[in-house]
Amino acid sequence: MDSGSPALPSSPWLPFESRRRARDEKREAVLRTAVQLFLEQGYHRATLNDVAERLNITKPALYNYFRGKHEILFECWSMGAELVDSVITEINAGGGSGLTKLRKLVHAYAELMATDFGASLVRFDLRDLAEKDAGIARAAKKRIDATFRKYISSGIVDGSIKPCDPKLAAFAIAGALNWIGHWYRRDGASSPTEIADEFTARLTEGLAAAAVPNRIPREKTPSAPLSRETRRKAPGKKRTGGASR
Amino acid sequence: MDSGSPALPSSPWLPFESRRRARDEKREAVLRTAVQLFLEQGYHRATLNDVAERLNITKPALYNYFRGKHEILFECWSMGAELVDSVITEINAGGGSGLTKLRKLVHAYAELMATDFGASLVRFDLRDLAEKDAGIARAAKKRIDATFRKYISSGIVDGSIKPCDPKLAAFAIAGALNWIGHWYRRDGASSPTEIADEFTARLTEGLAAAAVPNRIPREKTPSAPLSRETRRKAPGKKRTGGASR
DNA sequence: CTGTAATGTTACCCATGGGTAACAAAAAGT
DNA sequence: ACTTTTTGTTACCCATGGGTAACATTACAG
Numbered sequence: 001m002d003s004g005s006p007a008l009p010s011s012p013w014l015p016f017e018s019r020r021r022a023r024d025e026k027r028e029a030v031l032r033t034a035v036q037l038f039l040e041q042g043y044h045r046a047t048l049n050d051v052a053e054r055l056n057i058t059k060p061a062l063y064n065y066f067r068g069k070h071e072i073l074f075e076c077w078s079m080g081a082e083l084v085d086s087v088i089t090e091i092n093a094g095g096g097s098g099l100t101k102l103r104k105l106v107h108a109y110a111e112l113m114a115t116d117f118g119a120s121l122v123r124f125d126l127r128d129l130a131e132k133d134a135g136i137a138r139a140a141k142k143r144i145d146a147t148f149r150k151y152i153s154s155g156i157v158d159g160s161i162k163p164c165d166p167k168l169a170a171f172a173i174a175g176a177l178n179w180i181g182h183w184y185r186r187d188g189a190s191s192p193t194e195i196a197d198e199f200t201a202r203l204t205e206g207l208a209a210a211a212v213p214n215r216i217p218r219e220k221t222p223s224a225p226l227s228r229e230t231r232r233k234a235p236g237k238k239r240t241g242g243a244s245r
Numbered sequence: 246m247d248s249g250s251p252a253l254p255s256s257p258w259l260p261f262e263s264r265r266r267a268r269d270e271k272r273e274a275v276l277r278t279a280v281q282l283f284l285e286q287g288y289h290r291a292t293l294n295d296v297a298e299r300l301n302i303t304k305p306a307l308y309n310y311f312r313g314k315h316e317i318l319f320e321c322w323s324m325g326a327e328l329v330d331s332v333i334t335e336i337n338a339g340g341g342s343g344l345t346k347l348r349k350l351v352h353a354y355a356e357l358m359a360t361d362f363g364a365s366l367v368r369f370d371l372r373d374l375a376e377k378d379a380g381i382a383r384a385a386k387k388r389i390d391a392t393f394r395k396y397i398s399s400g401i402v403d404g405s406i407k408p409c410d411p412k413l414a415a416f417a418i419a420g421a422l423n424w425i426g427h428w429y430r431r432d433g434a435s436s437p438t439e440i441a442d443e444f445t446a447r448l449t450e451g452l453a454a455a456a457v458p459n460r461i462p463r464e465k466t467p468s469a470p471l472s473r474e475t476r477r478k479a480p481g482k483k484r485t486g487g488a489s490r
Numbered sequence: 491c492t493g494t495a496a497t498g499t500t501a502c503c504c505a506t507g508g509g510t511a512a513c514a515a516a517a518a519g520t
Numbered sequence: 521a522c523t524t525t526t527t528g529t530t531a532c533c534c535a536t537g538g539g540t541a542a543c544a545t546t547a548c549a550g
Contacts, residue, residue, distance in 0.1 A: 047536085047537060048537075048538065048539090049537075049538095059538085059539090060539085060540080060541095063539080063540085068538075068539070069537095
């Protein structure tokens with residue numbers, strides 16, 4: 001009975017004692033635990049009781065923070081989407097040819113797929129979302145896809161990428177990247193960085209107009225996909241009024 | 246009551262009349278309908294009642310042909326696996342460099358992903374299978390992955406493919422291909438053949454050791470991925486004894 | 491202290507859907 | 521014809537798990 005280990009993703013609810021700390025930290029703790037469980041067991045097999053149990057609370061307590069299971073799923077998915085969005089924003093801010101931007105995107109996206117929230121982006125089934133949320137998700141996916149195509153197209157224009165069908169090329173690249181979310185294991189042979197490096201080379205060398213140095217030119221690529229502070233949410237309460245998100 | 250359209254994948258059970266025909270045809274009809282429903286709604290949302298309804302029968306009738314829902318899922322998955330296996334067998338029988346074989350595989354696999362049973366291969370969650378079946382499925386996946394790696398490795402040896410990490414290269418290629426199963430729509434802009442041609446070029450030109458003609462050399466590539474007769478099952482009764490499969 | 495809001499808990503409800511039992515009606519033997 | 525097997529049907533069972541109600545507890549304002 002007393003044996004249970006202290007729950008892997010450190011839980012703000014210590015078994016039976018001090019229960020303080022801010023609301024948002026708890027919300028996030030729920031999401032971290034949920035995304036992990038959804039990934040390892042699948043959304044339908046993972047129950048809210050499971051999620052609650054890992055957090056040392058009971059199912060109804062979850063309803064203090066979320067409307068229901070689908071909302072948890074959606075917010076997990078959103079976390080991943082925000083990560084991608086900030087990656088894109090960062091790349092758009094910088095300069096470079098179409099090929100350069102594409103390589104940055106491939107590299108950062110590959111690393112993202114090795115994270116829980118990143119993987120949730122491609123392993124969760126949009127059909128499990130409420131119709132409204134599914135719409136948002138579809139739109140986000142479309143934006144991401146459009147970005148791949150845009151980089152490729154502009155690369156063709158500026159001469160850094162050889163002519164090809166941007167749509168299918170984008171599908172091929174995104175597919176290879178998304179698949180990482182399905183096979184990557186933390187205890188596997190390759191580290192996220194190694195994978196990202198190799199994929200960046202492999203997926204773009206066929207597109208490069210001329211023979212170019214293989215490795216991604218590390219102009220300023222940070223080791224982490226993005227700076228920590230970029231993705232914070234509005235921390236305001238909730239509970240009162242709008243379901244806006 | 247009489248209005249219902251005749252159900253898209255022609256059903257051997259006509260609404261309320263002649264019920265003849267062989268057992269196996271019915272089994273296959275169940276699988277065709279099931280795979281379609283599982284793909285369009287997802288395994289957990291698609292109910293056996295749904296499946297039965299589309300076939301003009303009722304749920305318990307399905308149990309004349311299958312042990313339960315997971316068996317149906319597994320057999321759908323198996324259909325896809327058999328298709329891939331026969332593709333591989335065919336390629337292995339033929340000759341050619343590592344690169345040539347890889348291209349054939351990419352081409353055939355791409356076309357397969359545009360079929361229901363092919364897509365089921367990558368869109369069904371192995372965790373929904375019984376542990377025994379899941380083992381079989383994992384083994385099959387491993388064989389397929391091994392084949393990709395083998396072609397790449399042998400291509401490196403025979404000089405047709407430039408040196409690279411066969412494992413990651415195989416993941417990248419398989420990922421791009423598998424993703425087709427997620428985005429391909431019959432009513433989309435690109436036909437399966439177009440997709441297969443483009444992917445064959447796109448995914449292998451970066452690997453080719455020298456500049457080579459882009460398009461796949463159509464030595465003998467049949468338009469259909471494989472000959473119809475290759476994949477028939479043991480048609481014997483069942484019911485008595487062995488659960489062997 | 492004391493009232494109120496925030497957060498938990500225990501004890502339920504109940505829709506869903508896989509699976510089964512018991513029976514009906516064709517097909518197939520004999 | 522008659523039994524027997526195959527293949528359906530109708531009518532159930534019941535485990536699961538999301539969601540809710542009612543109550544307990546703690547934090548904090550005043």
